Amino acid sequence: MTVRADPIIHRTLSALGRRQLPLAGALLLAAGGALAQGSSPGGTLPLVIGQGPGGNSYSVPIQTLLFFSALSFLPAVLLLMTAFTRIVIVLSLLRQALGTQAAPPNQVIVGLSLFLTFFVMAPTFDKVYEKAYAPYAAGQMAVDQALREGVVPIREWMLKQTRQSDVMLFSRLAKLPADVKGEDVPLSVLVPAFVTSELKSAFQIGFMIFIPFLVIDMIVASMLMSLGMMMLSPVLVALPFKLMLFVLADGWNLLLGSLAASFAT
Template sequence: MIVATLKRMSPFLILLMGLTCAQLALAQDAPSGIPGIPAVTVGPGETEGSQEYSVTLQILALMTALTFLPAMLMMMTSFTRIIVVFAILRQALGLQATPSNQILLGLALFLTIFIMKPVFEEANRVGLQPYLQEEVTSLEAVELASQPFKNFMLAQTRESDLALFIRMADEQYDTPEDVSFWVLMPAFVTSELKTAFQIGFILFIPFLIIDMVVASVLMAMGMMMLSPIIISLPFKIMLFVLVDGWALIMGTLAASYGL
């Protein structure tokens, strides 16, 4: 067991040893009097009590944060509501693999970017640009950039869901704006799922009626061995196309966020 684990880890160990040796070689070859770039340094910031981190440590933190990007996409944007509605729509139509998961994910991603564009622009204006101009520290930039997302999440979160998680966290807040991200995120996702299922329920009704009508007609004709889904599927697709369903769905999802 241990030997097999070492064999699997051997490429990573070789890479780590190579990087270490290269770093040592660069340090030995560097001319005297020219300091190397420190890997990790923490120094006092401009304001009293604050700290500044080296660029290397900031890059490491940024690369680590990128691994949480999919979770942030689902927990802090409109992606969850959109992809759930698309999945329910495909189920209501009776199509198992059309449109494919890749197409639905692509539609959900770009519709999310369209809906979240004002939030992204505000986060860039108040957080990223001041940091690039060295007006604020990295920690201050993160706090400033997170504020537009927090306002968006608060606007889409039901008070009952927010109160539930505040009660579960056993914390007290004077105003909703004081709620921490760790309490706001699950409340936001719960509200998004509830809204997505409400939209999905409305989508299911016309297609369910078609299934019931087709099943009744087949039973009246004595064709009980024929699956109603095979007969109703073309009618559901025709109805969806005639009412311009994709435009209605996307317009409804965008309008649900106030666009």
């Protein structure tokens, strides 16, 4: 006996609650769209809707396996197709610039990066929900069409953050036509170009963060050498001064606000 996968996906997403529907629907549609463009030559993903090439439905165990395989792709979508990459790298570089070994800990950095990513991506996720998941849940749109519609807002957001030089680089490596536009490049080209741009932006922001703390380290090291205190660690002495500077300048407010504002809307 075979069953279509649509009710399974619908019940699973509905269990997340209405407040989580924009996020869950956006990530599922993005994962499905990326798989569709990356693995299916026709740009569709028949595995998601539970049908084979000839229109034959898969059995329930196969549908379950395929569905959870799509879910396993969600971490890659969250890491490489959202604002998470830039945010987590900048926060990690901030911790290194401060010189604190484990403060804030990795769990705090990842959690803060995750929720700040949801804040930055909320308008995009809302568009995915309105244009793709809501019509699909209401039975007004097929899954393959919902996938195509759901990927569009995410593609538009990624293109705004991606440098043209990076898109041209990966387009040339993929042997695409020279006159291809950024809106027409496949996700297999857009995603690595987007990640490359995010890494460059993150390290540029990290460089600006390092400068004031590096100045403090140099001043403290020079003072200790002039006083003949060779055995005293400059890092240990400079740490309270760097923490004081960061707190007095309201560093968390400035950094998180600048990070959220650094993404083109």
